[in-house]
Amino acid sequence: MAEEKGEIAARVRVLREIEGISTEALVKELGFDLGEYRSWESGEVEFPVGSLVEIAGRFGVDLTELVLGAPSRLKTYCLTRSAQGPEVIRRPMYTYWNLAYNFHHKKGEPFLVEANADTELKPLSLNTHPGQEFDHVLEGRLLISIGGHEMELGPGDSVYYDSNEPHGMKALGGKRALFLAMVL
Template sequence: MNEKIQEIAQRVRALRDINGLSAESVAKKLAVDVKTYQAWESGTADIPVGSLYELASLFSVDLTELITGQAPRLHTYCVTRHEKGPEVERRSPYKYWSLAYNFQHRKAEPFLVQIEAESEQKPLELNSHPGQEFDYVLEGRMLVSIGGHEVELGQGDSVYFDASEPHGMKALGGKRVRFLAVII
């Protein structure tokens, strides 16, 4: 598996141990089955970004620490150059780049998300996480499913929703889609 996935898995496992929690108790708090959680912790499966966000909250660390192994250092402002933010999740067909990873005490988690065109052929994968989410389409078209409702979004369209509702996205029209996702 990818080296980044392995590094994140090791940090999650270490933080769980430091906090004196069992894999079973963490899986229960994340509302996932134990085998799924153990696959995440072993690095044999990638951890969805929403679950990383939940794990960071559970372990009282910044999401940046889970992703990079380093604490954010900036407190006045931070600049993230084009596609230079750390890639958070590497499961096909999604790519996520953290856009404020180096800013301390963030109130929101902004990401640039890219979904490859191949996702149009695949069934929609749903996930959920605490908080709210805002997605703004920068390029392409995508299908968004939220709590059983489906809506198509194009360039310049946006959606704001309760992220605890099962949701998922996929590219449409045979082209990739890129959008700004902000988890609050």
């Protein structure tokens, strides 16, 4: 995991340097906190997925290139069979599977996300990223907080929100929660 974190940070740094943009200018352009961004790019702290989506868009590359180090190639469709999307572990409480990892120039990033059962015992971890997000619960119960509003979602429930607002989620009931997340 630490190796992957360092590799992603190195790819982002190289893109920024190739384009000749300073850390400060990129942070200002994307609305990130300078200290937080520096900890991401140094590999000290993992990039949030939403921030990687923004960075990929800024540099005109697919998220796949930043995370996996290989370009996406498919332009007509990308079929992802059950349990075969690449796993992206960004934070220990969640596991993400990229559902369109190999589609070139996506308009959004679809993920299957598992909130681990033990998230219920931990404080709610909030994050922000530019754009919007759509989450649809498939299994389990999920507590989600968006801009200070907490709500409980069950299978079939969904929420669409401005992901610039502080948001976070955790599984409830001692079981994992599985949901689709579309980051736009």
